[in-house]
């Protein structure tokens with residue numbers, strides 16, 4: 001009780017306007033300001049202004065609310081995707097999503113590497129359990145022995161031979177005459193174009209730039225000095241040459257100076273393809289745990305043959321195409337309107353190399369194999385696969401993994417056969433989703449796990465060289 005009394009006293013005290021004790025008290029008549037018109041209108045103005053401001057603030061808040069809500073709906077492309085229709089019926093789908101709405105339906109599984117040497121069992125075919133060993137975490141790289149059977153390796157190489165293999169990279173002189181005709185430029189004009197600093201001379205670096213830009217030829221300044229020395233062209237040793245010598249030393253380029261010295265072909269893996277090829281594609285889908293549609297939309301199997309002296313210098317299978325690291329397949333993709341990159345590379349060894357002198361470096365190599373951090377010896381049937389991109393942490397691709405630099409060492413004895421399955425995606429999810437939607441409007445194959453493409457669409461839109 002006493003507490004209540006205290007409280008009511010306190011309330012009474014509190015009810016006294018604070019600070020009023022310091023103001024002189026006036027008689028009640030003085031406190032009626034209406035007889036003073038200026039005071040009355042000022043109070044009236046203040047009250048009106050307060051109401052006006054509250055009203056304006058409310059309107060602005062309402063506008064923000066409406067804008068924010070409609071903006072969320074616009075930015076949500078999955079709402080017009082068929083699979084998200086049922087979500088619209090649930091009120092909880094209006095809650096803020098834990099990850100961007102557009103990544104709800106599709107996300108890229110990334111297999112955990114755990115640690116180098118870690119072995120996980122994977123079930124890829126009914127009769128067998130495969131072992132998948134982590135070879136590296138940076139980049140994320142795995143090896144699966146016996147991924148292909150002996151028979152499958154044989155069928156793939158035979159199918160490639162039946163189809164016919166083409167040079168992976170043309171020698172410069174192979175196309176030189178046609179280029180000269182096509183360019184319709186005289187030697188003077190070519191000289192001027194190559195003379196980057198316009199000093200009337202061609203320096204070593206200008207020639208080198210041209211080589212890399214036009215031909216993808218792997219020439220170091222040392223190579224060029226050797227060429228000059230061989231031609232006795234640079235007698236004063238200042239590295240300045242005439243067009244005559246520049247034209248002439250083209251002929252000195254050897255196959256070993258190409259980025260890639262091999263022959264290859266593409267084997268279509270969709271509906272109607274040889275059963276072995278379809279099986280390999282299905283197994284790759286299981287292995288990578290990616291949405292089947294992504295694997296279906298990817299390039300066909302590329303089969304590559306290296307003869308003695310064959311090699312593939314260090315390169316990335318994806319990312320911006322620098323002339324010296326250009327791959328046939330990234331060119332293939334970049335020729336098209338669909339900007340696909342290679343998310344995963346699955347490399348199959350279709351034969352074993354006879355001895356230890358002839359092995360492959362797979363990752364983090366430089367032009368020469370001695371500088372590589374990791375080498376994998378080709379063993380028939382073994383598959384290695386790695387991620388060319390890091391994750392964005394939200395279920396799609398992030399940055400390109402610089403550590404995915406790799407190459408194939410020079411084959412010193414015999415012939416080496418490999419096949420590449422490049423799994424392509426568009427780093428821009430929304431474009432990929434639009435593309436997938438477009439392609440999924442093609443007739444579907446009922447037997448298939450996922451989406452099946454109309455071969456005509458596939459070859460004309462994505463895989464031009466098939």
Ligand SMILES: O=C(O)CCC(=O)C(=O)O
Nearest residue numbers: 312360406407408418420
């Ligand atoms: O032949 C190899 O070992 C590597 C091949 C490769 O990296 C490629 O074809 O992109």
Ligand SMILES: [Fe+2]
Nearest residue numbers: 315316317406
């Ligand atoms: Fe490669």
